[in-house]
Amino acid sequence: MPGQRPDETGPVGERRVRRPAVPPPTRQRPATPPPPVQHRTEQIDLSAGFPPVRHETSQIDLSGGLPGGLPIPPRRPRQGRRLGIDVGSVRVGVAISDPTGTLASPLETVRRARDESDLDHIAALVVEHEVTEVIVGEPRHLSGASGASAKEARAYSRALAGRIGPVPVHLVDERLSTVTAASSLRANGLDSRQQRPVIDQAAAVVILQAYLDAQRERS
Template identity: 45%
Template structure:
């Protein structure tokens, strides 16, 4: 596996810049993009899959450069039991091809794999709620799935950051945290528990 393909690691939100989300299908590839602060994910485009010459991967790499993307999140379509399928292998192959291209550029751009088991269902639901007719879903669902993959990756990264750093910004020190917890239970000057 290429070094630039960071299998299922969370996005690194300490680096400012756009993130790209990718939904790899058998026929089309949906692409979404965040703003530079990685707050909002929006649909960007849909690419036609090219299983012979891989022009879709080349175009995706070009989009990364054009939009100054700092990380890419590619959906990993596992089965509901969490097992690999033919779709999983196709998405990993696509992600590896993109990772090789992006590792060769300066600076290299990492590609992350993101569990996407529920994205298709969520994407169809969101399109229906937005008033998009079922007839128009085919053209929009790939981009919406890429948005959902990207939003999921951003949420996972934010949760990982919150666990790593307390709300007050201090570094985590188990001894300090334990002492703070013990002092909260200590008696105040009147002998009452605080």
């Protein structure tokens, strides 16, 4: 028909809808990469081998406290049961502490044996009660000098230490431990005859309790 544009009419006289043209996609410019970071390096001459390594330490005096006036925290006593040993020529008294290492109690009396089976038995007690330390009394004279009994106690402690591995064995001064034990048993109504089966355990209790008290005072 005259006056009409071909693109505005369709077949059978329908009007075409004119759609806007879709613009072509725009290309985005790639982002500019950051400049490379340069790390300064130095050339080391290793033709003569590596330079010697020096380990230098300095001693710090903490007698007046930690730097900045901070106090040194007190050392906490080690947790775990302790075993006390009173070494005699015929019998060995054994005492044990509670798990907190506060109170000593009698455990048993072990008879000495030539085949050293008494040492094996005490080593088994260490394992059974999960003992963390063994305390052996070292009998001394009132003057502080060592005699044959002290020598025997030291030899016994060395032999026991060889059987219990990493569990430490400590020797402590036990002057008058047997006298103190006998006085305590007598105060509880036991005469000398009744004391005989338990006097070694009681002496071991005195040795162990003195050690526990000293450790608690230090902490």
